[in-house]
Structures are given as C-alpha cells and as structure tokens.
Amino acid sequence: MVGQALRLPLNGSATGAVALQNKQRTLISHQIKHRTSSINIPIALTIAGSDSSAGAGIQADLKTFSALGVYGLTAVTGVVAEIPAKVSRLEPVSVEMVRAQIEVLAKNFPIAAMKTGLLCSTAIISTVAQTILDLRSKTPLVVDPVITATGGDPLLESDAVDTYATELFPLATLITPNLDEAVQLGADKIRDRESMERAGKEFERKFKTAILLKGGHLAGNDAVDLLFVNGKVVEFAAPFVRDVATHGTGCTYSAAITAGLAAGRSLEDSIARSKKFVTACIANHLRWKSNVRKNIDALNHSFGDAIAD
Secondary structure: OOOOOOOOOOOOOHHHHHHHHHHHHHHHHHHHHOOOOOOOOOEEEEEEEEEOOOOOHHHHHHHHHHHOOOEEEEEEEEEEEEEOOEEEEEEEOOHHHHHHHHHHHHHHOOOOEEEEOOOOOHHHHHHHHHHHHHOOOOOOEEEOOOOEOOOOOEOOOHHHHHHHHHHHHHHOOEEOOEHHHHHHOOOOOOOOHHHHHHHHHHHHHHHOOEEEEEOOOOOOOEEEEEEEEOOEEEEEEEEOOOOOOOOOHHHHHHHHHHHHHHOOOOHHHHHHHHHHHHHHHHHOOEEEEOOOOOEEEEOOOOOHHHHOO
C-alpha cells in the first residue's frame, strides 16, 4: 500500500480525498511502527563541484554511490552552470565553507573512502589538503584532477596544477588523470600505448602513489586504462562506445572506484568493477532533443547490477 499512488475520487469530492489521505496515513503509520531494523552501508565523501545539468560533479558522484550501495556525503567546492558541451559560469565556494563541510562530516560520520573532483583554485586545493591533514585521516583518497570540462572549458586556475602535485597528491591512494590532464600535469604528448606507459611510470615515480591513466581518448576499438602501482602495470579494457556525447565519465569512474574502496574492496578489484559500471552507464546513455543543439546525452547511472556479484 505504501508504494501505491493516491487516487482521488472521480467526483472530485474534497471530503472523499481527505478521507482517503487519512486512511493512507494510518496504514503508513502502522507499517512504520513495525519497522525496527536499520541498515548499515558504507559511507563515501565527495569533495567536488555542483553541475547544474547533473551529468558530472557531485550529482554524478551521488548517483554512482547510490547505484553501488554506498551512502554519499558531499562537500561542495563550486557551483557550475553548464550543459554537456558548454560551461556558462563557475563560482567557487569560499575556502572557509569548504573546510567547514569536510570537518563537520568527518567528525560525525564513519567515512570509509573519499574522492576529490573539481577544486577550482590553488586556495581550495590547499584547504582540502590541509583539512585532511588536520583531521589525521587515514581514509582512502581518490584524486580526480579535474582541470578542464569535457567541452574544453577551463575549470581550474592555471597556477593551481602545481598545488595538486605538491599538496594533494601526496595524500592520495589513487590519482586518475585522463590523457589531456596527464599532459597538463607535466607528461609529454601521449599518442599511443608506449607513450602512455612512459607517462604513467613517470607519474608513479614522481608522485609516489598509484596512478590510473585513462586512455579513452586514444583511437582504437577498446577504451584502455592503465594502473601503475608498486612498479607494475595493470590493464583495464572495455569496448569503446562511439557516437555518444556525454560528460561526467571521469567523475563517475572515480566515484565508482571510491565506492569500491569504501566497501573494503582492493584497489584493482574496485577499478575493474568500476570500468564495467562506467561502460554500462555510457552504453545505456540517456538522450533528449535540445532547443539549441541536436542532442543532449547523459550517462545512465542505473546500472549497479552491471557489476553485481
């Protein structure tokens, strides 16, 4: 009865509608009184920007966490007015507010894993890093170094890239750059598997943590990502989904990995499952007609069963 829609009387009687509403409330109240069990699921925190189109940012992260059985917390770093192909406006949140969000959540929730996405500025990157240090957190941290939007619009102050390397990367369990971000972080142009391996090995040596270099932008039938960890290289591949113009794949991917770590899975297992999940989200994408462009595509995050045990 709880899940049934409220049906108004055909004669439009207000009295009848009120009576029916009262009856439903009584039934719902009765059922609630007999529910005494609670559910305990892992908790993950995303420290990232808000995307008004809900395809990327904290919206994508929360949808991913929910699909994968993890409760999501958010610390918002900026508000972005955007659609998949265009950023209209970006307003960072104050560093004081960023810190306050992280502190109140970390002090009250048993956070099992964290991730970062859009951090906007040098000041926010420094604040996030210092707050994590001050909390003496040993929680796994996935850093998705968001620098530009899918459409090419800049999302990070130009002088902030070095701050990632010096302040936040040393705290990371995993760093997840795509090929363009890798170049902006100091790699030479990546054109093929060989140059991809070269860049990943150099990053692992330089940043002293695991690196997941995402190769989806390389030409080929498969989207190949490479994990560089403890001196070894592990490949994760899935068929490349063509003719789709979504955004938020990097956010979704890193959020899925974070969800896996929150659930106690190993790094490699978390990445393998997340690769399947994000591929399913892309392959089963949503599409609408736009008033100003041909189509708007969005990831479909309703595919947690794509990686079910």
